[in-house]
Amino acid sequence: MKFTINRSVFANQLNNVLRAISSKTTIPILTGVKIVVEDQQVILTGSNADITIQTTLSAENGKTALTIEEPGAIVLPARFFSEIIKKLPDQDVTIEVHDGFQAKISSGTAEFQINGQDANNYPHLPEIQSASTITAVADLLRDVVEQTRIAVSKQESRPILTGIHMRLADDQLVAVATDSHRLAQRKVTVPTNGQSYDVVIPGNSMTELARMIADVKGDIQIQIAENQVLFQFDNALFYSRLLEGMYPETSRLIPDTADTTIELEAGNFLAAIDRASLLSHQGHNNVVKLSLDPDTNTAKISGDSADVGNVEEDVSFEKLTGNKLEISFNPDYMSDALKSFGQASVLLSFTSPLRPFTLVPTEDQENFVQLITPVRTF
Amino acid sequence: MKFTINRSVFANQLNNVLRAISSKTTIPILTGVKIVVEDQQVILTGSNADITIQTTLSAENGKTALTIEEPGAIVLPARFFSEIIKKLPDQDVTIEVHDGFQAKISSGTAEFQINGQDANNYPHLPEIQSASTITAVADLLRDVVEQTRIAVSKQESRPILTGIHMRLADDQLVAVATDSHRLAQRKVTVPTNGQSYDVVIPGNSMTELARMIADVKGDIQIQIAENQVLFQFDNALFYSRLLEGMYPETSRLIPDTADTTIELEAGNFLAAIDRASLLSHQGHNNVVKLSLDPDTNTAKISGDSADVGNVEEDVSFEKLTGNKLEISFNPDYMSDALKSFGQASVLLSFTSPLRPFTLVPTEDQENFVQLITPVRTF
Incomplete structure (x- = not known):
């Protein structure tokens, strides 16, 4: 595996994937970022129990200045690797895997060798088998999250209240959150194409999504499966698990x-x-x-x-x-x-x-x- | 006691005095700021075991917009009082003491009543009886501190090394700090008027002084007594205790x-x-x-x-x-x-x-x- 890429573009995408990566995880490999190098693109993946984020850097996008010498895959310690990328001296960085799972990171006169792990041991992405897609404007979705997340419960005693209740039907999205002391409800118009969904998405997932789409212009594609939701935008996939259980009836509280x-x-x-x-x-x-x-x-x-x-x-x-x-x-x-x-x-x-x-x-x-x-x- | 003053000017001076005030003190009244109102000025004092800072707001300085209705004195809880002053709605604030030690703080339509303490119970200022004064340019003194304080020891095991060793003689100030792993030494020209001094000032005191004089243009007057040093500038007095004991001989280390x-x-x-x-x-x-x-x-x-x-x-x-x-x-x-x-x-x-x-x-x-x-x- 070997590729060279514009350092600041790479650092930005690493930052996005880092949103999903926690240093406090019970599965050690999830403290790492998975890097998969294909013929024309580099794919970064980060994950924790709730969220999985995948972004793709394509050689076709001139800003990446991506040149690929050899495909391959590796998992590198995410925070440490990202700190290195940020501090390297040159405009570009070259990442090369040799001797099994050792990665050489070079930029200008600086050269790091860091120990990685076998990408084959990294968990697989959630599977979303959903024929239909809902499209929402990024700005609108961000507003919905910002306006409801304050009322999301921080107590694990009633796990269902740590989520935002999202109902999609009749071209309307109704989002509700409550910690039983306060409640926030926001309704927006979203074309539902005759579909209807009723899901509870973890508040933390939605907060990370809102941050990640802060600069996204245009549309977000949403796919909902039984226990996962997938948001797709720009060159990114953002998966969140759904909370199980019935959200309490809230309409009568208002x-x-x-x-x-x-x-x-x-x-x-x-x-x-x-x-x-x-x-x-x-x-x-x-x-x-x-x-x-x-x-x-x-x-x-x-x-x-x-x-x-x-x-x-x-x-x-x-x-x-x-x-x-x-x-x-x-x-x-x-x-x-x-x-x-x-x-x-x-x-x-x-x-x-x-x-x-x-x-x-x-x-x-x-x-x-x-x-x-x-x-x-x- | 009653006076009205420009809120942002007052908040700035409060901020300066707060540098000396710690919420972790064994003498409860020192968590407060002492406010003394005289005929033409308001004097703020804050203190901890090492540092005492006093600043004077004068009615003669037009920027203070100070009008005094009644002299008096009070000690108010420093952090809380300062938070209130910062958040008040109007350009001016009026502070009035009534019913013993209750202070009324009013600005615009907002009115706080907070409990204070008798200013007579506040400790007296250190006494400096020194005929001679040394004059140093603020910028130069700040550089000396910034360049030496990194080597000040953070270990209390050898208390003398938590200070900066300052020797004044023959129109030269030599400042030295060492934590025994590293050492910093800076020499600058300062007119000593035939005097000579050899003192160790706590590193924390000098760091606070350097921050406080960051925007001071012009001269700092320095007076040194047996166990205290006084820095005088603008409308402020900055006292620090001196460390007792012999500073180790460092010149042969270089x-x-x-x-x-x-x-x-x-x-x-x-x-x-x-x-x-x-x-x-x-x-x-x-x-x-x-x-x-x-x-x-x-x-x-x-x-x-x-x-x-x-x-x-x-x-x-x-x-x-x-x-x-x-x-x-x-x-x-x-x-x-x-x-x-x-x-x-x-x-x-x-x-x-x-x-x-x-x-x-x-x-x-x-x-x-x-x-x-x-x-x-x-």
């Missing part, structure tokens, strides 16, 4: 009436919440209180921590209607939710101090909702 | 002859050392080897780690003279030393594989030297 509503600018409110949480983070319970009084047209957040002090701030808003209300919540949940709206105007709808409340964009109230369960303080 | 010398560009060599250390960091002993052969006019660095692999690189240089030599050393020491030279040309001088070797700037071989002890590998 209230459809409101007794008190307030419209405000997400960015301003976020700054006020962040200030109030400076204090709540010092105390035993991380709670702030929002007091809404439509009669006097005032909105106020406050926090109290016996040892440290207290905070109070008038909140500026666009519109306040309904009943007077005092409600307490975890400011970190509110902060996460507000960040997912960017600088938009947001409508908060409340029913009572102990019932979940919702945030939706004022401009598009149907397709995106963040729900937060309040904290009982009395 | 060899004055050389059997092999090489001149090279520090930046290029640093990159090669960093590459070689990728491999040495994986192995049990963190060592790389430099092989110099003036006969064939070649210089090579190499590293070897049985489990991982090996590395070899031809080093480019300007001039190589003397005897053939192979020498092994810790690449991290070499990397630290090379960084202290920036992009300059450096002369390395060796006597034998087991004797310390030196690095000096090719352009100024007298006033700055880094010394490294090699590692025995045979």
